[in-house]
Amino acid sequence: MQSDRTEIPYYLVLRAGCLPYVLNADRHVVRREASPLLRAFARAQGAPTSIADDAWNAFSGSEAILLIERAQMRAYALVRGTESEHQLRLLAAL
Structure with a gap:
């Protein structure tokens, strides 16, 4: 089963005074929150x-x-582009 690439977080953008942006490969906002685990990663x-x-x-x-x-x-x-499907699914879950 292949991951939905539009939901995989490719970028985390931190902006002072705002919630972080989690973006997909096309730099579209996936969500406006980032768990402590995603920030640490x-x-x-x-x-x-x-x-x-x-x-x-x-x-x-x-x-x-x-x-x-x-x-x-x-x-x-x-x-980075070398991740397995399993790694991408784990990343999407953070």
């Missing part, structure tokens, strides 16, 4: 990433995030 295993490039324009525009704020936000890439 992101900090320990995720790759820090910037949302200041063009790939993040649609997300930033839909959430009204200013360019100056984008440069200061912390984001983590949670999926």
Whole structure:
């Protein structure tokens, strides 16, 4: 059984004063909350990433995030592309 890729958290974006964003591979919001386990996983295993490039324009525009704020936000890439289906399902459950 293959995981629903639209529900897999690929990115965790932390924004000061706001709930975190959990995004799928297309950078669409999956949910506006992150469990302590997902946050810990992101900090320990995720790759820090910037949302200041063009790939993040649609997300930033839909959430009204200013360019100056984008440069200061912390984001983590949670999926590296080598995960098994089982690992992706576990990640989606966090």
